[in-house]
Amino acid sequence: MSTFRFQALKEALGRDIVSVNETEKRSVLFGENVFNQATMLQYLTKDAYTSVMDAIENGSKIDRSIADQISSSMKDWALSKGVTHYTHWFQPLTGATAEKHDAFFETIGNGQAIEKFGGGQLVQQEPDASSFPNGGIRNTFEARGYTAWDPTSPAFIYGTTLCIPTVFVAYTGEALDYKTPLLRALQAVDAAATAVAKYFDKNVKKVNASLGWEQEYFLIDSALANSRPDIVMTGRTLLGHSPAKGQQLDDHYFGSIPTRALDYMRDLETECMLLGIPVKTRHNEVAPNQFELAPIYEETNLAVDHNSLLMDVMEKVGARHKFKVLLHEKPFAGVNGSGKHNNWSLGTNTGVNLLSPGKTPMSNLQFLTFFVNTIKAINEYEELMRAGIASASNDHRLGANEAPPAIMSVFIGEQLTAVLKELEGVTDGKLSPQEKTDLKLNVVGKIPEILLDNTDRNRTSPFAFTGNKFEFRAVGSKANCANPMTILNTIVAKQLEDFKKAVDHLIDTKELKKDEAIFNVLREYIKDSKNILFEGNGYGKEWEKEAKQRGLSNNKTTPEALKAKVSKKTLELFEEMGVMNKIESEARYEIEVEEYVMRIQIEGRVLGDVARNHVIPTAIRYQNMLISNVSGLKELYGKDFKNLAAEQMLIIEEISEHIGKINTKVNEMTEARKKANKLTDLEKKASNYCNKVKPLFDEIRYSCDKLELLIDDELWPLTKYRELLFTR
Ligand code: ADP
Numbered sequence: 252m253s254t255f256r257f258q259a260l261k262e263a264l265g266r267d268i269v270s271v272n273e274t275e276k277r278s279v280l281f282g283e284n285v286f287n288q289a290t291m292l293q294y295l296t297k298d299a300y301t302s303v304m305d306a307i308e309n310g311s312k313i314d315r316s317i318a319d320q321i322s323s324s325m326k327d328w329a330l331s332k333g334v335t336h337y338t339h340w341f342q343p344l345t346g347a348t349a350e351k352h353d354a355f356f357e358t359i360g361n362g363q364a365i366e367k368f369g370g371g372q373l374v375q376q377e378p379d380a381s382s383f384p385n386g387g388i389r390n391t392f393e394a395r396g397y398t399a400w401d402p403t404s405p406a407f408i409y410g411t412t413l414c415i416p417t418v419f420v421a422y423t424g425e426a427l428d429y430k431t432p433l434l435r436a437l438q439a440v441d442a443a444a445t446a447v448a449k450y451f452d453k454n455v456k457k458v459n460a461s462l463g464w465e466q467e468y469f470l471i472d473s474a475l476a477n478s479r480p481d482i483v484m485t486g487r488t489l490l491g492h493s494p495a496k497g498q499q500l501d502d503h504y505f506g507s508i509p510t511r512a513l514d515y516m517r518d519l520e521t522e523c524m525l526l527g528i529p530v531k532t533r534h535n536e537v538a539p540n541q542f543e544l545a546p547i548y549e550e551t552n553l554a555v556d557h558n559s560l561l562m563d564v565m566e567k568v569g570a571r572h573k574f575k576v577l578l579h580e581k582p583f584a585g586v587n588g589s590g591k592h593n594n595w596s597l598g599t600n601t602g603v604n605l606l607s608p609g610k611t612p613m614s615n616l617q618f619l620t621f622f623v624n625t626i627k628a629i630n631e632y633e634e635l636m637r638a639g640i641a642s643a644s645n646d647h648r649l650g651a652n653e654a655p656p657a658i659m660s661v662f663i664g665e666q667l668t669a670v671l672k673e674l675e676g677v678t679d680g681k682l683s684p685q686e687k688t689d690l691k692l693n694v695v696g697k698i699p700e701i702l703l704d705n706t707d708r709n710r711t712s713p714f715a716f717t718g719n720k721f722e723f724r725a726v727g728s729k730a731n732c733a734n735p736m737t738i739l740n741t742i743v744a745k746q747l748e749d750f751k752k753a754v755d756h757l758i759d760t761k762e763l764k765k766d767e768a769i770f771n772v773l774r775e776y777i778k779d780s781k782n783i784l785f786e787g788n789g790y791g792k793e794w795e796k797e798a799k800q801r802g803l804s805n806n807k808t809t810p811e812a813l814k815a816k817v818s819k820k821t822l823e824l825f826e827e828m829g830v831m832n833k834i835e836s837e838a839r840y841e842i843e844v845e846e847y848v849m850r851i852q853i854e855g856r857v858l859g860d861v862a863r864n865h866v867i868p869t870a871i872r873y874q875n876m877l878i879s880n881v882s883g884l885k886e887l888y889g890k891d892f893k894n895l896a897a898e899q900m901l902i903i904e905e906i907s908e909h910i911g912k913i914n915t916k917v918n919e920m921t922e923a924r925k926k927a928n929k930l931t932d933l934e935k936k937a938s939n940y941c942n943k944v945k946p947l948f949d950e951i952r953y954s955c956d957k958l959e960l961l962i963d964d965e966l967w968p969l970t971k972y973r974e975l976l977f978t979r
């Protein structure tokens with residue numbers, strides 16, 4: 252904690268912070284560095300406060316004179332906390348967060364200066380944006396982009412900088428960041444879900460999508476991590492033999508947290524508290540030195556900002572504890588990789604979780620409505636959902652040696668499967684009074700009890716219903732959640748719109764009652780969505796076969812998976828829902844394909860370098876040691892030396908074999924890269940990197956890892972898995 256904050260905290264508490272116990276401290280610390288509602292009430296005039304709240308709740312515009320008041324109050328608040336700079340904080344498509352700091356300081360002539368932060372500076376900025384990825388948008392259209400204040404995510408102090416969450420868009424209006432399409436998707440799902448929720452409660456005015464992410468990560472001693480060029484350059488190990496002990500004993504998961512890691516977590520959590528990130532859970536994960544952190548869920552836009560911020564905070568706090576935090580999805584072969592489960596639900600302004608069964612049959616019908624519509628949406632857009640989590644690093648999890656698979660499916664548990672089966676049998680058209688009573692008492696009325704003892708926890712499903720929310724488990728640990736959340740909320744919005752039209756149509760044309768119409772539409776949806784429901788083992792080979800028969804996609808690599816982002820169906824979906832126009836969708840696609848190419852290219856270069864400049868020379872040195880040993884034996888023992896040197900000679904030969912393989916394969920890989928680089932068609936280039944360059948990684952690695960086992964430990968130039976994974 253910086254000294255000024257420490258001081259401020261001490262003053263606020265009126266006592267020494269060291270003596271404060273952990274739980275008490277949390278609630279006091281929470282939101283300390285956030286310009287949140289409580290702070291706004293204290294610092295803003297009534298008009299300004301009302302205006303911000305109206306912008307947050309109803310998306311209304313904040314007028315310029317009010318913006319001046321707000322910025323001035325924000326500045327006063329920030330200065331009172333020792334802040335010197337401000338920045339528009341945004342999430343460009345690089346995956347990291349971006350900030351450019353400006354001082355509040357301004358000269359006013361006569362050698363005098365003041366601290367200034369005007370409404371204009373709060374509301375809009377023009378960062379030098381030419382070096383952010385834009386997928387050709389800014390080349391074809393306008394060269395400039397600007398950032399604009401997003402009042403729905405509160406400003407916060409990070410270090411000595413006031414950060415204003417913003418969107419980042421081109422002057423022509425196209426989104427250049429993650430946040431803009433997400434906000435549009437959240438608006439779409441709000442409108443569509445509110446309209447449907449009104450069937451059940453006229454008082455519903457707004458529906459918020461909620462997100463609770465669970466962040467997995469590895470903590471590696473930074474000196475050890477920094478000794479590995481592959482970790483430094485790519486965030487993962489490109490070679491390294493599995494240690495004698497991996498995760499097979501399951502002795503790490505939920506075990507007692509190692510002291511050094513716990514110290515890190517405490518510090519991290521304190522920082523999160525100050526920033527208003529409501530972290531709650533921490534525990535060991537399955538692999539050695541792997542951990543997880545999860546917050547209380549929040550409105551999706553805020554939760555996404557908080558996760559992006561968290562990833563940055565994790566790294567900074569890690570540096571203080573001499574840890575390198577690995578957020579890569581697969582830093583080590585042979586042990587589990589990391590994911591980021593996205594728990595998702597929809598909640599009304601009246602406080603109802605629409606994916607949680609209620610106390611009455613009507614509220615349960617509401618639950619079923621949102622439940623079945625979500626399943627239908629995933630069924631319709633399973634390939635797009637897969638595309639939303641595609642990245643070079645996540646390919647190591649999805650469809651590779653570990654789960655979840657690259658096939659999208661939905662797990663709902665045995666009991667809800669039975670409920671859907673009942674609903675499938677509902678009469679076409681008008682329902683008899685007997686059938687209505689039966690549905691009310693025996694199907695819909697029984698749902699809460701069913702869920703109470705629904706302990707099914709299929710961990711192999713990429714998209715699982717877990718009692719009062721869906722859990723999208725295939726998201727990568729270093730991904731920006733905005734990408735999958737934009738897709739999920741858009742497809743659900745579209746689905747709910749279609750649902751409302753279908754129900755209204757039945758009410759109007761067939762003179763059905765509202766609940767009859769709903770039952771009728773749900774019945775058809777359940778029939779239509781059967782393919783996506785899967786309760787079995789998602790990791791099994793049988794599922795791959797069955798999924799194929801069902802017509803589900805199984806796009807194992809990123810270049811293949813990403814194509815769904817620019818299919819006719821997707822382009823139309825985003826256009827229709829007002830989330831992204833064709834230009835924006837295509838630009839994003841291009842950026843992601845390009846990023847894939849660059850990642851594999853960098854990995855190829857690093858691997859080539861490590862194999863040829865570290866591994867081969869070491870192998871030769873050790874081989875020379877063996878050779879002089881053999882010649883020494885020959886000198887000493889004459890022709891009898893062979894009995895004594897036989898094994899050494901075998902090792903000498905084995906080393907030569909591996910050196911030969913490595914050298915040939917590295918040459919092949921370099922040639923394959925050269926060939927790929929010459930391709931002007933981006934898709935072809937990506938496919939070449941994926942199918943021609945990347946497979947050579949495994950072959951090169953195989954021989955390097957074999958050499959690791961043969962060569963004198965003292966000579967081996969790379970820190971081994973054993974040291975990386977088991978140093979505490
Ligand atoms: P578990 O999945 O282990 O049973 P929880 O039910 O407590 O644990 O939830 C796990 C994650 O799901 C937490 O990050 C939590 O914030 C999130 N979560 C819980 N309810 C919701 C909800 N309604 N919407 C979004 N996320 C939620």
Ligand code: MG
Pocket residue numbers: 465592722
């Ligand atoms: Mg979970």
